[in-house]
Amino acid sequence: MNLRALLPFLLPALFLAQVGTPVFMIAQREKVLRRGEEFRFRVAPVDPYDAFRGRFVWIGGTSNRVTTADAATYARGERVYATVARGEDGFALFSAVSRRRPDGHDWIRTRVEHASGHYVAVDTTLHRFYMEESEAPAAEIAVRDAARRDATNRTAAVVVRVRNGMAVMTDLELDGRPIRTVLRERAAATP
């Protein structure tokens, strides 16, 4: 077989595969952003550093436990569907977990983090909120302060759109306002 003769076909195929992979990732997320249902998850971030992707806010403390009678039957790492719903305070929570698609609800496809006698903890898939490298640490501190001082009045939440098993973050909010607006106001207030 002469590879050179096939080059006019192989080269475009390779280019297409290399461009197509990220384009596919984009298309999936754009669909979720356009048609997905919006939810807000309460968060309590902490701080690491990822050299390859710049700074981000680490999303933690999101409630990921689902109380269910058959919790003991789930194994760590098992693929599951977690139903997303709104609680009484308006924030999102995982209301059910199952091995089959929960039709008629919003859900994400994820894995079991761990399971105990009466509850299943799922991977929220919401881990990193990327920001500009100068902003991320400030955002981290602002959100952590808010979570600590008086958690009843001030809340940090991540805004997420959910559709067909995928959750895409759109913003980080402090007391219902976008984090970048809050940071800009703080920067203006401190001389």
Added chain:
Amino acid sequence: MSRAAREWLARELPDWVRKGLVTPDAAAELGRRYDLVDAGRPRNLAVVVIAVFGSLLVGLGVILLLAHNWADLPRGARLGIAFLPLLAAQGLAAFAVVTSRNGLAWREGVGTGWMLAVGACIALVAQVYHIPGDAGVFTLTWMLLSVPVVYLLRAVLPAAGVLAGLVFWAGHEQAFAGTAVGFWPLAALLAPFVRAQLRQEPASARTALLLWAVALAVLAALGITLERVTPGLWIVVYAGALALMSMAGEAMPFLSGFWRRPFASAGAVGTVILGLMLTFEWPWKEIGWHHLRRGGGHIAPAAVFDYAVAIALPLAAVARWGLSLVRRTGAVPLAFGASAVLATASFAVVGAAPGAEGIARIAYNVFVAALGGILAARGIRDRRLGEMNAGLLTIAVLVMLRFLDEDVSFVVRGLVFVGLGAALLTTNAVLARRLRREEAR
């Protein structure tokens, strides 16, 4: 006459002329006869290095710039920018292929930048959409999309990059998904490239670089992918792999020097280190099939891989060793190949009779001392200072280890260390003087 032989002849001829083995006229005639002009022309290494280093810097710089995550730019603009390096690299590659620009600097430089651009594009899209970082999936996607780059540009650096990436992926998979046996079929994707490179330019620095990458990746991946259900199996597996490596490396006699012979060097260094380790007690404790590990994250089916390599590697090494024995390839390949035989026998004996670890340790003390002696002897015979010192150093380290872990008085230790040091210095001085005298003659 093969290209390998021509390259070798082209390198040797000037030396022969200098030593008066052939007249300059005869050398020139030989050069014309075997068409050595092309093979012997020194490749412009500096240009290649600068091209690669330049594209690395540009690539990494662009990644850092984009990683800043310009929040004021709309999403579409940020995504567009993420694709720029990739499209540019593809354009350069297409240009190189269409116009048949196949200088080394072009191929290695564009290949390196291209590979970086593929990873950067995916990573930046992941950043824009806050996609949770699954390093395993990301690395695997990146490497699979980079393998064709290696073949298209016949570039060694992207190949080394893919191997490094796959080793990282294997480590990640072993830790988080349970097993990383998939490393081997994935790494095999590069096998035809390595073979072609070995056939076409066995003596080039690029091939040496590629083989170093292969040797290190294989040794690292062996450790990562072993499931360790049977304790101590690593001894047999590593001894077999290292013995095969050193014997394969020794089979290229027209190359010389530590860096030029990756398999021989990695195999020899590895065999000596493994041998030194096996003179201690801990590797032999609680090994063999009487101490099988169950549960606790050990995946029994993945252990099939352990058994396969634990049988295949020593078997191949012993077969190869037998071949060396028949062909009388010299004491050094025989000595290093014998490591596989000794390891397999020791593992079997200690596994069956746990009390026998003392015998295995004694055997390994003798073996390592013999390795050092044989290496030093060949070094002295062939007038190779480096090899002689490697052999002597092996013996010295062995003796020092024994004196450190046994209960010996400071006086005796002191005397032995002084003696070892003096012996090393004297042999070096003697050989160096002899070399100088021979050169003067």
